[in-house]
Amino acid sequence: MNIGIVGLGLIGGSLAKAYKKAGATVLGSDQNNLTTEFAKMAEAIDGELDEAHFSKCDVIFIAITPVEAIKWMEQNAPRLSRETIIIDCCGTKRNVCKAGYDMARRYGINYLGGHPMAGKEKGGFKHSSADLFDDAPFILVPDDHNNLNLMCKVKKILQMAGFGRISFSTAEEHDKVIAFTSQMPHIVSNGFIKSKTAILHNKNMVSAGSYKDFTRVAYLDEKMWTELFIENRDNLGAELAALIAELQKYQQALEDNDPEELIRLLKEGKECKSKVDKLCDLNSLEVKQEKSSKATASS
Amino acid sequence: MNIGIVGLGLIGGSLAKAYKKAGATVLGSDQNNLTTEFAKMAEAIDGELDEAHFSKCDVIFIAITPVEAIKWMEQNAPRLSRETIIIDCCGTKRNVCKAGYDMARRYGINYLGGHPMAGKEKGGFKHSSADLFDDAPFILVPDDHNNLNLMCKVKKILQMAGFGRISFSTAEEHDKVIAFTSQMPHIVSNGFIKSKTAILHNKNMVSAGSYKDFTRVAYLDEKMWTELFIENRDNLGAELAALIAELQKYQQALEDNDPEELIRLLKEGKECKSKVDKLCDLNSLEVKQEKSSKATASS
Incomplete structure (x- = not known):
């Protein structure tokens, strides 16, 4: 498995380390050359990701800000292979997905929006770690929710990096x-x-x-x-x-x-919390059932 | 050591369990008789705290709400011994301390305001646990900050229940x-x-x-x-x-x-967080030094 990573900050750096740990070959690049060099030295990446390597990648993660991600896609779309899956990791999805879907349609590329739900208070490669995504949620925002084949493939690739629940959403939602x-x-x-x-x-x-x-x-x-x-x-x-x-x-x-009004307000919040937590429990129950049925199936 | 506890909710129940674990004799009472009986059965208390036992207690913790605590002190002050230290555990201190200081002066009782800084989202005896206060802060609000003898004694008693840093404050602060x-x-x-x-x-x-x-x-x-x-x-x-x-x-x-203004606002908050964290670090450094010098002294 060959993984390409654009941007070696907290998210990109952690993806690199996680995939290296899982045995993949990782190529990465950062706009700061020193960061790329440091990532190489730290053995978080096997080499630099440049245009010549794009087509060798099974997946390229774009782990930069939305504006930069859109720019990157506009510049590099013509050089991307149809065999490479492109996933951005931006924290907002409407703009970047619109640009990604347009690019995908124009050049016949496999692109999905993505959002790894993990982080740390302090960013940058130096705070990245191989276990940042262990059991973390990943939200996928595909253009075509019917392309099951692609989504199954992506799910497996994300699980390699440690992600737990993979969920699906529209960019708007x-x-x-x-x-x-x-x-x-x-x-x-x-x-x-x-x-x-x-x-x-x-x-x-x-x-x-x-x-x-x-x-x-x-x-x-x-x-x-x-x-x-x-x-x-x-x-x-x-x-x-x-x-x-x-x-x-x-x-x-x-x-x-007015204590009566305060009691009413606090009770209202308490009831909301209860209701939301119950839904959360149901959600995690689903995940547990999914995981245990998988364990049963593979045992 | 004999410990009395008024109110066997989350705080009182956890104090009972912590002191029992530390080897003290614990007497407790709750306005709900069933809770008192249950605490006895669960061996969180050795027996019920009633007027007849007040004078046997080295300390009585009042772990009920401020209004109830003030009422309890007004009712029971005449029956309290000068040898018993009274500490309330209320989350606000101005009203209860005023009442406690008044009572203490009138009847010659040793009273200190207190606030154990620990909790759980869900209250009541059933959620109480012996380790709730492990390494937790306790804020003491004494009337007379010069009574070192009393404060040293109280500090030792609190450490028995697991409390870490004991700090001192006025009710207003x-x-x-x-x-x-x-x-x-x-x-x-x-x-x-x-x-x-x-x-x-x-x-x-x-x-x-x-x-x-x-x-x-x-x-x-x-x-x-x-x-x-x-x-x-x-x-x-x-x-x-x-x-x-x-x-x-x-x-x-x-x-x-307006991204410039938003950057300015976020940077301002980031700098505040940095500043406050540095003070926190200094504080915990002090605590660590205090602890390590204690360890050296006792070794």
Whole structure:
């Protein structure tokens, strides 16, 4: 199996290490030549990925930002083979998938949008690791949901890197959901830590788990996230507006010194959490059943 | 060592189990007789704590809500011994400490405010466990910071239950800081999960760590938290207002399609996170040094 990787940051670097560990041959490139050289020296890649090698790759992962990914596809589409599967790893999907689907139709290439749901607070090749994707979800955004053959192949390739559940989505649904599940925690965490009390608490007191959980992702690459936020500004703006409106209700109840209203609001949130968790449990039950039936089948 | 515990919920139940494990004799009581009986049967307590046993206790922990704790102290102060240390475990401190200090002065009792910084999403005796406080912080709020003798004694008693860092605070500072570090994550998490997208995401896609961290504490006991929120409404209201104002800046930058402003806002948050983390590291360095010098001294 030959794997090509464009961009050797946290995601690309971790993909390289994971596929190397799984026994694949990995070719990679980064816009920063030093990173490419370092990845070679660290044996995360077997060699540099250049145009001459494109057609040797079974898959090429594009692990750069959406704007760069679109540029890369526009420049390189004519040199890509029909035998190579192209998967981008961008955190927003509508723009990059539109460009990818167009390219795929024009040049007869196999392209799927993708989103590996894993990360760390700090990016770059130096923070990449072979186990970043162990049991992590991967969302695939194919143009043609009927191409089962292609999707089965891709699923197996992703499982080689350690991914657990592979799920499927449209670009529109992906971007709507991701605004809530990933972009919002990052933006709220980043805003939350700006409270003047943040400094005070560390001088004098230690804090419990909820604070740690809440501020874990406040540290982020502001340029990368800005690109993703701006791309998804319709969905993210709607989520922000909804949260602000909700927080204003709690604020009003506190201002009114109204415990009944506060109880009602908190109970409502508790019930939502319960409902969502039940759906989550059902989902993971499905995954477990899928995995155990696979284990039974292969035993 | 004889430990008395008033209230056998998550905190009181876990204290009981931790002290039993450490070899102490534990007497406990709960307003629900069935809970007291169950705790006896589960051998979390050696017997029921009633008035007749108050004077036998080296310490009595009051692990009920602030309003109930104040009521308990008013009712029982005349029957408490000067030899027994009284520590409440309430999540807000100004009201309960004022009542406790008054009682202590009037009856010559040793009372300290306290806050064990540990918890679980689900409360009650059935979720209590002997290891809940392992290495957890405990904030002590003594009236007289000069009574070193008493504070040293209390520190040792708390370490028996597994607590790691014991820190000291005033009631005012505690309530200000706790509004940010603990109450805010609970209220924001509880509001966040109400997004209409919450249900959608579970039907179709799994989520990464940031979502899980962000919604962990959305499930909460609405009555207990309402009492704590209302008690601390000045501090909590100010934190909520600050976060809403901050989120509105991101919202405006998205609405204006202004990546420069968004980069500036995210960088500002990243720098705050860095600064606060550095202070945290210094704090935990101090704790480690304290622990290692203790280990050296005892070896």
